[in-house]
Amino acid sequence: MWLKLAILILLVLIVISLFSGLFFLMKDSDGSGRLVTALSVRITLTILLVGLIAWGFWSGNLVWNTPWLH
Template sequence: MFLKALIIIVFLAIVISLVLGSRFLLNDTSSSRRLLTTLKWRIVLTGLLMVLLIYGFWSGTLTSH
């Protein structure tokens, strides 16, 4: 149950990062680095999500019914 909640939290963080990044893309000046920062966070969070999913299927916590 803890793993599923953690997966949901990480997924929601990815979505929030995506929304913030699109907002920064539309509103910031070209010299702003906030868009790059949100992209970096999204890449790290996506990697974490992949690790959690692989671990969940490997340990049997998540099943593919």
């Protein structure tokens, strides 16, 4: 259960980072680098998400619930 919650939290954080990057792209005119920071955070969160999903499938905590695979 905690794995699915962690995946959901990471997805929400990725969306927040996406919109903060969009905001910095539109409003940041002084070149402070906040857009690059938002992109770096989003890439880090995405790598964590992919790793967490891969670990979930490898450990058996996440499984396919499709009827044609059983």
